Structure formats: C-alpha cells, structure tokens
Amino acid sequence: MARSGPPLRLFQNWQAKLAATPMILTALVVFIGCSLWTVVYSFTNSRLLPRLDFVGLSQYERLWSTPRWQVSIENLAIYGICALVLTLAIGFLLAVLLDQKIRFEDGFRTIILFPYALSFIVTGVVWQWILNPDFGLQHIVRSMGFSGFTFDPLNDPNLVILALLAAGIWQGAGLTTVIMLAGLRGIDEDVWKAARVDGIATWKTYIFIILPMMKPVFATCIVLISAGIIKLYDLVVALTRGGPGIASEVPAKYVYDYMFGNQNLGQGFAASTMMLAAVLAIIIPFALFRLGRKRHV
Amino acid sequence: MSDAAFPARAATPARTAAPRGRLLDGPAGVAPTRRMNPKRIMVYGGLIVFSLYYLLPLWVMVMTSLKGMPEIRMGNIFAPPMEITFEPWVKAWSQACTGLNCDGLSRGFFNSVAITVPATILSIAVAAVNGYALVNWRFKGSEVFFTILIFGAFIPYQVMIYPIVIILREMGLMGSVWGLVLVHVVFGMPIITLLFRNYFSSLPPELFKAARVDGAGFWGIFLRVLVPMSLPIFTVAVILQVTGIWNDFLFGVIYTRPDSYPMTVQLNNIVNSVQGVREYNVNMAATLLTGLVPLTIYFLSGKLFVRGIAAGAVKG
Structure with missing residues (x-):
C-alpha cells in the first residue's frame, strides 16, 4: 500500500514524484531559490543589471539613510498598527452583531464581504473619488452649510494615512468578520448556558469569556492581516501614488520603484530583504507556537 | 448548487471544521x-x-x-x-486612452480573460494532482516540500519578483501572457494545494484502497474516482483563483508589456494618467467594468466564496 512505509528506492512511486514536480520546483526554485538569490544580491552594488560585486552592508546603510525609506517604514508601522487594531475591533464587533440570531444575516454578511472580492486598484480608485476635495466628502459637507469644513486627506501629508485606512479597512475587514463569526459559532453552547445560569450580562460574557476563548482565531486573523499589511502596494499606487510628495510611500512600493523605475537593483534587493526579515519575525514565532501545540498544517 | 452537496470535511482540524459547517448553515438557535x-x-x-x-x-x-x-x-x-x-460606459469600454492606445478597457478585459482562463485551469490542475499525491502517494520528503510551499505563501512577493524576471527571460516568456500565467500557477499553488490536500484526506481511504485492488493506477484513481466526487472543491478553487488572478496588479505590471496588460493595470493607467482632462464618470464606469467579473462571481457563488476564503484563512 502506498500509504504505508517509506519507499525504498528513488523510482518507487515515481508517478507521484513526477506529478509533484511542479510543487517541488516551486518550493525549491521559487520560494527558496529566488528568495536566497535576492538576499545574496542585496549585498552587491548591482544597478541596471545584477552583478556579483559584493559591497558588504553598504546597500543597507544607504537604505536606512534614505528619507523615503524612513518615511515608508514609518507609514507602514502607523498604517499597520491602526489597520490591525481597527480590523480586529471592527471584525469582532461585526461578528458579534451578526451572531445575535438576526434576520437577513446572509444579506448583511454579503454586504460586509463584497469589497473583499474587489481588486485593490478598484478600491483605491473609488476612494480617491469619494475623497476628492472638489467633488467628494469635503464638497458635500461644505455645501450643506459648513463652508469652513476641511477634510482633504489625499492632499494633506498628515492625514493621507487616514485615506489608506478607510479604503484598506473597507476592503479587508469583511474577511476578519467572517473568520471571527466562524470562531464564535464554534464556541460550545454550554459556555453560553453556564454564563446565563450565572446571570452574567451578554456583553460581559463576550469580553471576559468568549474573547479569551477566541485566541487561536485572533492569532489566525493577526497573521493574515499582517501578511496583507506588509504586502501593501496596489492600494497605495491606485489611491495616492505615494503622495502628496512622499507622504504615503510604503516599502513594497520602494522595492518596485527602485527595481523597475530607478534601475537601482541593489537598493531594491536590500529593501525587499528587509521586508522578508519583517515577515520572518512574525511567522517564525507563530509557527513555533503552532508546532508546539499540535502538529498539523 | 445546494449545501447538501458538501460532505462534512472530517480531516480538517475539529476546531475549524465545526465553525465552517455552522457558518454555512446559518445560526442554529431558535427562530x-x-x-x-x-x-x-x-x-x-x-x-x-x-x-x-x-x-x-x-x-x-x-x-x-x-x-x-x-x-x-x-x-x-x-x-x-x-x-x-450610458456614454461613460461606452467610452470606458472602447475609447479611453492609456498611453498611445485609445481603444478603451476592452483590450485589458480580453487580456485578463486570456490570462485568467489558462492560469485558473493550469493552477487548479497542478494543485489538485499535488494534493492527491500528498495524501494518497506520499513519498519521502513530500511533507517537507509541502511545508516549504505553505511557508512560501507568506514570503513577500517583492523578494522573488526580480529573479523570476530573469527566469522568464531565460525561458523566453518575459512580457508574454504565458509568462504571467506561469507566475500565477506558481503563486496560486500553496493555497490551492492546501485546499485539495485537506479535501482528499477527508475522503474515506477505503475508496482509494478499493480502486487499487481493482487495478487502477495513479492517474486512473485520480481521474475516475476522485475528480468526479470533488466537484464542489473544484468550484471553490475556481472562485478563489478567478477572483485572485483577475484582481492581480503587481504581477501584471511587472511581467507583461503595455499591449498585454491585464485590466487592473489598464484601469490604473486610465485613472491615474496625468495628462488630459479628468473624466470622473468614465473613470467610475471603467472601475465598475473592472470589478464586474469578481463581483458577479461573488454574488452568484455566495456561500461557496465564503467557504473558499475560510479555507484560505486556515492556511496559517
């Protein structure tokens, strides 16, 4: 039986190995090979073409002394923390609301999740239009009589992150809601019965009993949201193009612009290696945590 | 397609299997x-x-x-x-300009179709066979490769995009639709393989054993026994891949040339082009046109879409 026991020779079970070749190639050549390639070349002074001319850490020194990279990191940190907290909060709140045995649950869930089906480019373009200072929100509020009202995040370096947050959460919070709702539905009915018998208020039950029980669900959401935040690119391109000035630049855009726009590959490689390091810093503790609890993927 | 068509997925961890089932059935309490x-x-x-x-x-x-x-x-x-x-719609479809081309989003639409259809079919075919081999024909190291594959899903694409440019150039596929198709097959593999692996391992092993006893081989069992009973999971995979590939921007902008740009890239170029008078109505019509395919799939598939992303969510 193929299921039992390891094969003795290389050619045993050869059809399965042949069928798994695309997976093996993807894992080894793309995921490991290409990542290592980029890491190695981040220590070179490649510009227009990749060259193996090692210059130590000088790409990284330049990277961290470039104002645009510093702004990108700062933006990612601010956006990341806000998006994570808000998405988790909104996701949990909406999941709790949807879990109240309401009418039209399917309808509400459909509405909350539909932006997730859209591309970030579509999302960015729509929010660019809604936040347009001459026609959008600011214009509407002003024409209602508040003529001094100013809300122009797309042209205000201090507020532009708000525009990214509004659009990003619009697109992504539905996913968190659905996962959390699934988590809430997975909680044993007996927990609720016990809480009811003890006369604990519903909201208290949610916060002090259900919330701690949802830790694994939160962990999954945090990993998913974080992975999305680090990759944040399309939305910025479509909504702000990094502007005004460099106020809404993000690391992924820095990488793309240096690799394909500025013909400065070394900088692009160094920046992308930093992104990889950031992801590993999130994934490895999570993976150890999961592996430590139970072995399954 | 009715929910009754889905067998319970025993192999998914109990913690996640129960809520997913409940989510699809709706709340179980009193009316x-x-x-x-x-x-x-x-x-x-x-x-x-x-x-x-x-x-x-x-x-x-x-x-x-x-x-x-x-x-x-x-x-x-x-x-x-x-x-x-309806003039903005007509204009967005057939006249809007990106760079030198003024034939509207229709070009991007057909490019996206030409990319999405083969990429969806290929990526699902490859991933389904992978999942099958991982469950029923394990070989030494197969789980290791699978683990690398799943962790690979979290590597930022930015780390891998440039070496892939070199690989595609060496293969003569750089700038072509097929190069982009290959990229989508590679990056769609982790999640879709996981989907099929979990599904196949939930099927009773007796099925596989009986087919073996009857003398069916690797492909025979896959094509004649497993595929016919896996239609729901294939549907979920199609939904996941069509929306994902259609919505892609980064790979499209890197691996294709302006005349084969997918719709998202073209939309961005139309809306964010610096020159010319801004026609907001045309921009919005173009945006809706670009969102139409995934939105249609979303509204038609309903619970299957939720199931697809729920499966994707468990990948951590």
Whole structure:
C-alpha cells in the first residue's frame, strides 16, 4: 500500500514524484531559490543589471539613510498598527452583531464581504473619488452649510494615512468578520448556558469569556492581516501614488520603484530583504507556537 | 448548487471544521423573534451603519458612472443622476486612452480573460494532482516540500519578483501572457494545494484502497474516482483563483508589456494618467467594468466564496 512505509528506492512511486514536480520546483526554485538569490544580491552594488560585486552592508546603510525609506517604514508601522487594531475591533464587533440570531444575516454578511472580492486598484480608485476635495466628502459637507469644513486627506501629508485606512479597512475587514463569526459559532453552547445560569450580562460574557476563548482565531486573523499589511502596494499606487510628495510611500512600493523605475537593483534587493526579515519575525514565532501545540498544517 | 452537496470535511482540524459547517448553515438557535427591544435596535442600527459604509462607495460608483460631466461638476456625488447616460460606459469600454492606445478597457478585459482562463485551469490542475499525491502517494520528503510551499505563501512577493524576471527571460516568456500565467500557477499553488490536500484526506481511504485492488493506477484513481466526487472543491478553487488572478496588479505590471496588460493595470493607467482632462464618470464606469467579473462571481457563488476564503484563512 502506498500509504504505508517509506519507499525504498528513488523510482518507487515515481508517478507521484513526477506529478509533484511542479510543487517541488516551486518550493525549491521559487520560494527558496529566488528568495536566497535576492538576499545574496542585496549585498552587491548591482544597478541596471545584477552583478556579483559584493559591497558588504553598504546597500543597507544607504537604505536606512534614505528619507523615503524612513518615511515608508514609518507609514507602514502607523498604517499597520491602526489597520490591525481597527480590523480586529471592527471584525469582532461585526461578528458579534451578526451572531445575535438576526434576520437577513446572509444579506448583511454579503454586504460586509463584497469589497473583499474587489481588486485593490478598484478600491483605491473609488476612494480617491469619494475623497476628492472638489467633488467628494469635503464638497458635500461644505455645501450643506459648513463652508469652513476641511477634510482633504489625499492632499494633506498628515492625514493621507487616514485615506489608506478607510479604503484598506473597507476592503479587508469583511474577511476578519467572517473568520471571527466562524470562531464564535464554534464556541460550545454550554459556555453560553453556564454564563446565563450565572446571570452574567451578554456583553460581559463576550469580553471576559468568549474573547479569551477566541485566541487561536485572533492569532489566525493577526497573521493574515499582517501578511496583507506588509504586502501593501496596489492600494497605495491606485489611491495616492505615494503622495502628496512622499507622504504615503510604503516599502513594497520602494522595492518596485527602485527595481523597475530607478534601475537601482541593489537598493531594491536590500529593501525587499528587509521586508522578508519583517515577515520572518512574525511567522517564525507563530509557527513555533503552532508546532508546539499540535502538529498539523 | 445546494449545501447538501458538501460532505462534512472530517480531516480538517475539529476546531475549524465545526465553525465552517455552522457558518454555512446559518445560526442554529431558535427562530428570530419579531419583538423589537432596545438591544435589538442597537444590533440592527450598528449593522445598518456599517452596511452604509460598505455600500456607499458602490452606490457612488454606479451613480457617477451614469452622469454626464456637467452634472458631476455641479452636483453631489451621492445624488442619483437627473439624466441617465450610458456614454461613460461606452467610452470606458472602447475609447479611453492609456498611453498611445485609445481603444478603451476592452483590450485589458480580453487580456485578463486570456490570462485568467489558462492560469485558473493550469493552477487548479497542478494543485489538485499535488494534493492527491500528498495524501494518497506520499513519498519521502513530500511533507517537507509541502511545508516549504505553505511557508512560501507568506514570503513577500517583492523578494522573488526580480529573479523570476530573469527566469522568464531565460525561458523566453518575459512580457508574454504565458509568462504571467506561469507566475500565477506558481503563486496560486500553496493555497490551492492546501485546499485539495485537506479535501482528499477527508475522503474515506477505503475508496482509494478499493480502486487499487481493482487495478487502477495513479492517474486512473485520480481521474475516475476522485475528480468526479470533488466537484464542489473544484468550484471553490475556481472562485478563489478567478477572483485572485483577475484582481492581480503587481504581477501584471511587472511581467507583461503595455499591449498585454491585464485590466487592473489598464484601469490604473486610465485613472491615474496625468495628462488630459479628468473624466470622473468614465473613470467610475471603467472601475465598475473592472470589478464586474469578481463581483458577479461573488454574488452568484455566495456561500461557496465564503467557504473558499475560510479555507484560505486556515492556511496559517
């Protein structure tokens, strides 16, 4: 039986190995090979073409002394923390609301999740239009009589992150809601019965009993949201193009612009290696945590 | 397709399997009461406020795309059009300019179709066979490769995009639709393989053993026994891949040339082009056209879409 026991020779079970070749190639050549390639070349002074001319850490020194990279990191940190907290909060709140045995649950869930089906480019373009200072929100509020009202995040370096947050959460919070709702539905009915018998208020039950029980669900959401935040690119391109000035630049855009726009590959490689390091810093503790609890993927 | 078509997925971890099933079936408690009390009002009030936040952009898109430019300049983006015009849609589809091409989004639409269809079919075919081999024909190291594959899903694409440019150039596929198809097959592999692996391992092993006893081989069992009973999971995979590939921007902009740009890239170029008068109604019509395919799939597939992303969510 193929299921039992390891094969003795290389050619045993050869059809399965042949069928798994695309997976093996993807894992080894793309995921490991290409990542290592980029890491190695981040220590070179490649510009227009990749060259193996090692210059130590000088790409990284330049990277961290470039104002645009510093702004990108700062933006990612601010956006990341806000998006994570808000998405988790909104996701949990909406999941709790949807879990109240309401009418039209399917309808509400459909509405909350539909932006997730859209591309970030579509999302960015729509929010660019809604936040347009001459026609959008600011214009509407002003024409209602508040003529001094100013809300122009797309042209205000201090507020532009708000525009990214509004659009990003619009697109992504539905996913968190659905996962959390699934988590809430997975909680044993007996927990609720016990809480009811003890006369604990519903909201208290949610916060002090259900919330701690949802830790694994939160962990999954945090990993998913974080992975999305680090990759944040399309939305910025479509909504702000990094502007005004460099106020809404993000690391992924820095990488793309240096690799394909500025013909400065070394900088692009160094920046992308930093992104990889950031992801590993999130994934490895999570993976150890999961592996430590139970072995399954 | 009815929910009864889905067998319970025993192999998924119990913690996640139960909620997924419950989510699809809806709440199991007593039927909602008609009585309205302050608590119910708060619940519905909260949901309605959030629904407005989610629906308003869609409303604004549709309304703007049906107005003429003079009305947009005068009016309110939330107001319905006084005079409905479909001209922006026609213009977005067949006349809007990106760079030198002025044949509208139709070009991007057909490029996206030419990319999405083969990429979806290929990536699902490859991943389904992978999942099958991982469950029924394990070999030494197969789980190791699978683990690398799953962790690879979290590597930022930016780390891998440039070496892939070199690989595609060496293969003579750089700039072509097929190069992009290959990239989508590679990056779609982790999640779709996981989907099929979990599904196949939930099927009773006796099925596989019986087919073996009957003398069926690797491909025979896959094609004649497993594939016919896996239609629901294939549907979920198609939904996941079509929306994912259609919505891609990064790979499209890197691995194709302007004449084979997918729709998202073209949309961005139309809307964010610096020169020319900005025609917001055409932009919104173009945006809706680009979102139409994934939105249609979303609204038609309903619970299957939820199931697909729920499966994707467990990948951590």
